[in-house]
């Protein structure tokens with residue numbers, strides 16, 4: 001008789017149990033932006049709906065923002081950090097390749113020894129993390145998962161560049177995913193299209209930064225035969241092909257959002273809220289139009305004050321919406337994230 | 353395959369649906385931005401709707417060359433041929 005393996009005892013369903021967010025203090029207006037690029041308040045409002053973005057000052061780190069949002073979510077869910085048995089941080093702006101932001105965050109919160117790891121899926125990072133948290137909880141491998149989307153994009157932009165920097169803000173949003181007696185997270189519709197890897201990207205790699213700095217030093221010592229190319233702006237920053245991204249974000253993402261609804265077994269009229277990634281108000285409006293959302297569906301428009309905060313945008317918008325509209329509790333929201341990769345993820349969730 | 357007149361009429365309907373402009377204002381010599389006051393983002397919607405309606409591909413790089421309604425009509429006619 002061979003011994004049989006034990007496996008985790010599954011939970012029937014998972015759900016979001018609580019939300020929290022952290023908005024940094026520095027308000028950057030369109031007039032501020034126009035000191036750095038050739039643009040106007042009117043142009044930015046009309047093309048993007050953005051009026052201000054919040055950015056973190058030099059003393060406020062990715063971890064500070066993540067901790068603020070996580071503590072608020074724990075409080076909202078009514079659980080202690082010690083009850084967390086997984087910590088997932090979605091971010092592309094933690095300034096260390098390793099160790100992870102999640103391991104440091106788990107320790108700051110008092111969640112040690114919970115497994116903790118970061119995921120890199122840009123503006124879809126939060127929805128990717130929800131896909132994982134849902135699977136971990138339903139499988140029984142975890143009971144309480146902390147998911148944080150956090151970005152300090154201001155460290156990775158060049159304010160004088162015109163394709164993306166003026167859209168971006170900083171912040172953190174967090175949710176707790178745990179077991180539930182009713183279905184709270186629909187099957188995730190998620191994927192990637194790496195053929196558009198360059199549609200949103202960094203100006204160059206960290207190795208090129210290193211070689212550029214080395215080149216400068218070694219040139220001084222006349223030690224190199226072939227001088228390495230010196231980069232005008234050695235620090236890698238974000239740039240994008242705005243039109244390519246816009247077309248993909250509206251017409252491809254409308255298909256994915258419809259698929260998420262279908263896999264949830266719902267119609268647009270069953271939704272109480274639509275919480276898309278806050279990339280551009282025009283994308284949000286066009287998506288809502290393509291999805292034929294009834295007027296009764298509340299649409300998250302946090303972008304007007306907050307700009308695009310990548311992985312943080314959906315949980316920040318969700319947290320705000322719940323506070324402004326407590327009547328949404330127990331109702332369905334469609335969330336969809338999309339961005340650099342290109343990658344996307346969507347689910348329907350029951351709002352706590 | 354549609355005639356130039358049919359493409360113009362179809363495009364005018366798309367422009368009307370996106371912007372509310374009168375279909376009669378959408379004429380071959382009109383510039384999308386200068387005359388019709390259509391911004392670059394509305395232009396993307398018009399392009400995608402036109403791709404659907406006329407079953408053609410209008411690549412991202414091509415969009416900036418479509419300055420006038422006539423440019424778009426001619427591009428679509430050539431792409432259908």
Ligand SMILES: CC(C)(COP(=O)(O)OP(=O)(O)OC[C@H]1O[C@@H](n2cnc3c(N)ncnc32)[C@H](O)[C@@H]1OP(=O)(O)O)[C@@H](O)C(=O)NCCC(=O)NCCS
Nearest residue numbers: 038039043047123162242243245246279280338339392393
């Ligand atoms: C970034 C975005 C607002 C740019 O708008 P756009 O309409 O595509 O802009 P284009 O690059 O086609 O330029 C159109 C015109 O506006 C000008 N322009 C471009 N950026 C500008 C800016 N920031 N301010 C003022 N004018 C600008 C261009 O010079 C051009 O002028 P011209 O026609 O006289 O040459 C838009 O493409 C967008 O939002 N894309 C989606 C990006 C997104 O959300 N990414 C994040 C996803 S996670």
